[in-house]
Structure formats: C-alpha cells, structure tokens
Amino acid sequence: METKQTDIKLKTPVRCIVKLGGAAITCKNDFEKINESNLVEVSSQLREAMMSGSSSGPVLEMDWSKRPGISETSVTVDAFKEQEAFGYNSFVVIHGAGSFGHFQASKSGVHKGGLNKPLVKAGFVATRISVTSLNLEIVRALAREGIPSVALSPFSCGWSTHDRNIASADVSTVVNALDCGFVPVLHGDAVLDESLGCTILSGDVIISHLASHLKPQFVVFLTDVFGVYDRPPSEPNAVLLREIAVREDGSWFVVKPTFEGTDKQVEISVASHDTTGGMVTKISEAAMIAKLGIDVYIVKAATEHSLIALSGKLRDEIPEDWLGTVIRYVP
C-alpha cells in the first residue's frame, strides 16, 4: 500500500466509514437482486446517524429520477427552498457486491488478470456493469432518504493495483466530495493491475485504505449476522465474539466472552474458518484498522444494534444487551 499521498486536510473530520456488506443489501442466492427492505432500513438508519445533533426536518428526497411504475418525478423542489443549510456528521459509504458482479467475475476470472484474453476483457466489462448498477441503486436509496450521496467508482477514480495490492488510489476526489458536504459511495470494483493486467479490488481493501488516510472516528461493518463468531454462525454452538483487542503488533485476542471457571480464552480455528468465509481474514483486516486507534464495529444490518453502532454511542459505553463485535486497540 505505498501511495504518494500528501497529508490530508479535511475541513471536518470524518465521523464514520461504513461498509454495507453485500450479504446485507442483496439477496445472496438471487442473481442481481437487491434486498429492498434492508436497503431502505439501512439508508434510514444512516440518515438518523448522520443527522444526530441537527434539527430533523422532513426528509427531502434527492433522487428526482423516474422510478419503476411511475412515469414522472414526484419531487417537490419547493420544499428545499425553505430549508436551512445544515451540517451533519461526515460519512463515507462503501458497499460490497453480494449477488451483483460475483457471477461475472468468477465466470471470467477477472481477479486473475489477463486482459489479452477476450473472456477476461468481457468479464471486466460485465463485472463493472453489474457492480455499478448496484452502486447506482444504493446511491438512489440513500438520496431518497435525503442523504447527499455521490457515486465514486474506484476504476473511474483511476485507482489501480500492483499484484492485487493498491498501487495508486488518490483519495483527493473523496476528500473534495466530503469537503463539499457530500457522502461518497464507493464499491468493490474491477480495476487495472500493473502486473496482472486487471483484478478485483475488494470493498474491504478500500475501507482499510480510506481508514488509514481519512482517520475516521469509527468504522462500521454491516453484515447479515450479529457479528463475528468463533465458528460458522450456522453451527449450533457458535459463540458471538463481543470484544476483540488488538495489540501494537497487529495480533489480537478475544476479550469477551470469557469462559467462567477457566482462564482459557475463546480460540478460533484458522482452518475451520478460512474455508467458510474467511472470518479470520475479516478479523485481521478489522485489526489493521483498529491498530490505527479506530474502533471497528461488526453488526447485523437493519437492527437496533446497527443503529446504535452507527450513532457512535459505543465509543462511550457498550450496553450489555448490544449484539455485535467490537474490535479495538489496546495499547
């Protein structure tokens, strides 16, 4: 991750970078289908979290485009004229692909590179079409909640990789958008790779990159389960890991829960997890962010728990009945 970035000066510090997990906002087993009810609830919670501290007027929609079944726009522009300009907490949104892009990428092997092969080139085009379709729908859903969202596609931003690691990812466009009061919406994307020709830049890598440059107060991962478990959450004895501490060297250990009567901490088997969704990879990536002194919350989307996480209340105190995983630096 060597980027020639000058020091970033934001007008207002970034409060939160939030990842909308692909599994949370799409129907995973239904090709290119958005989980509409989750997306609406997530957008509404984001609005609430962003506006906290501001007067909460009526929701003024910013998506004035045609919607399926409605031929004309229904927006009443006049309402905006009466509204006072207001500030709100600065957020960046990154979303995964879920049931968008995955088919196109895996059929063609875009992540392995080789743009001279017609199949890979076509897959690159097809993957971008799919993920940008999803991106557009998410931007629209946020705009309908009155969130001034703007699409920033990593490929369009000129971001590229070298052997799958970020080689060039100038964040100035993100910073300029934030400084103007917009909410940048990025996503996992097919990008050019200096050594492979092309590859997939995942949403999680984008978050790490942005977190290290923008230094948000906290990072929230919205997923389709309550947090990180010690084994696949579908297994009957799976234990939700409430709190994980990260050491200076990036290693981490489970603080909560502890098993009473023993001083043995919860152990996670690398083998069992890396075959079932890369839970360890996920914790390691979150640990990289936490190491910067940025709290990371992994929580189920569209629940009371996600609203608490997004509001930033967990920074002061973690309620006993809050369900989710906190990953935090312990000096």
Added chain:
Amino acid sequence: METKQTDIKLKTPVRCIVKLGGAAITCKNDFEKINESNLVEVSSQLREAMMSGSSSGPVLEMDWSKRPGISETSVTVDAFKEQEAFGYNSFVVIHGAGSFGHFQASKSGVHKGGLNKPLVKAGFVATRISVTSLNLEIVRALAREGIPSVALSPFSCGWSTHDRNIASADVSTVVNALDCGFVPVLHGDAVLDESLGCTILSGDVIISHLASHLKPQFVVFLTDVFGVYDRPPSEPNAVLLREIAVREDGSWFVVKPTFEGTDKQVEISVASHDTTGGMVTKISEAAMIAKLGIDVYIVKAATEHSLIALSGKLRDEIPEDWLGTVIRYVP
C-alpha cells in the same frame, strides 16, 4: 483550459472521439426515456466502425446482467474461450444528457453553483443520479454489441472547473483504459467548481478537452438532424452547410454550398441562431477542434451517413450524396 498535463503517450493512436448527442439517443420530450432503436443502431454502427479491418466474428455480448423481463443472464461465456484476441480501432465515446439530467439541473440551478443552498446540493445529487443512469444504459448497449465499454464519469475522475472552465481534468484514466483496449464512455456531468462551488461540465467541453490531449484522427458528432444548417432546420428554407473551413485564427467560413451566380457565401445570423439552440456556439466549438488539424463531422445518428462518417471514409473523399457537415482546417 490550463491543465498540468505531461505529454500523453498512447500505445495506439485514437482513431475517433464520438459524441452521442442527447437528442439522438433519448426522447427529448419524454422524461428520462432512451431512444432505444436509435441507441441500438448507433451501437451497431460503432461496432462496425471499430472492427473495420478485423475479422468480424459473431457478436459476443459483454453485458451479462439481468435485463427487464428476464430473470437470469442469457450469456454463453464459452464462446469467448474460442475467440482470438483481436485489435480494433481505438474510440472514445462521450454522450449528452437529452431528457436525462436536464430537469434536475434546471430546477435546482446546479450550473450556477452555490452548494451551500440545500436546493443546489440536492440538485447536484439528483442530476448525477440521472446522467449516470443514462451512462449505465449506454455502456450496456455498447457492451451488448461486443464493445468493451467502461464508464468514466467526469466527477468520479476528479475533474473540476474554475468559473465553468476546466481547471483539472487529468486524462490519465482515459489513457490507461484506452491502452488496455477499452472504450471509455464519458458524459456531461455535475462537477465541483473552484469558484462557484459546482457547475455543469458539458459533453461538448469534454470533447474539446479530450481532442486536444488525445489527438484523434477525427471527431464525429451524432445528432438528430442532418448537420448544421444556416437557420433552424425546422424552417422551410433551411440550407444544410456541407463544408465549413476553419482558419488559423479560429474564424470560419462556409465552403459549400455556394450560391451560383453570386460570390456571396452563406451567412449565418448570430442573433437568430443563438436563441435557437446555439448553432454558432456549436460551430465555434467544432472549429476549435478542427483548428488542431482534426476533421469534425456533424451527422444524423443511425443513418447511412453516420456509418460513413464513423468509418473514417470521409477523410479521403466526401461522396456527393453524403449528408452532413464537415468542419475542417485550411492552412
């Protein structure tokens, strides 16, 4: 247009920059409606023009996404494996907005700036949603014709203006996409403006900028009329201007037609035209491109004449029965 651009080195020279006029690809009086039949024909002609000189195998679609009414993708990926890698003429596509974006931009006054006003900020978001929706549909239409199209939204590329003139518009992302064999698809967009806060960057300004940096062999404007006329084409006596010559100083004059028996050249009244669609502005902008030694063809989209223009045949000779306007530098 002062940009700190280093010299651009393209692997292959750009053959053509083509503008898909908003009036040609959308239904102008029907809110956010694409002119599907025109778009399909334009895409097909672009494919033919790009492939000229290459073996023309079957069309291998690169849009593998769901389409309205069809729940699954119908793509047969296997066909790509048998296909040889092939080269084709390097094209850049820029499109206007037509019935997309216009309503959102004019209702909010995005072009005038003032992002601190809630209405302008909302209009910025709404305009981008509308124009990027159109952009996505155009990228998809091109991909369905086997054209490896990739969306490059000017705002996402980090392009910005100062008092409505381009301030920063790094073309390296466009160049990298071209070098990898993609067809970049740009569009008129809402962008940040250093003095006004925001404004609209028009497709025509983008073309001038790209033409001066990429030095294409020729530029084609696809419109909804046969070319440039001496008065609004709806008027009964309107005369199609066949050829316009541009002098070193940027001034221009009509070469064809001439009125027999007189040596009076066709005159265009600035007053009558600037109120009816800015025909003079259009010629002046084309003249700026022609001055660089780049032929400009203004032609009706989805006709035999547009195919001839896109194929580059007009560079050698302009057939007597070709309908359109050629704007060309005369040293």
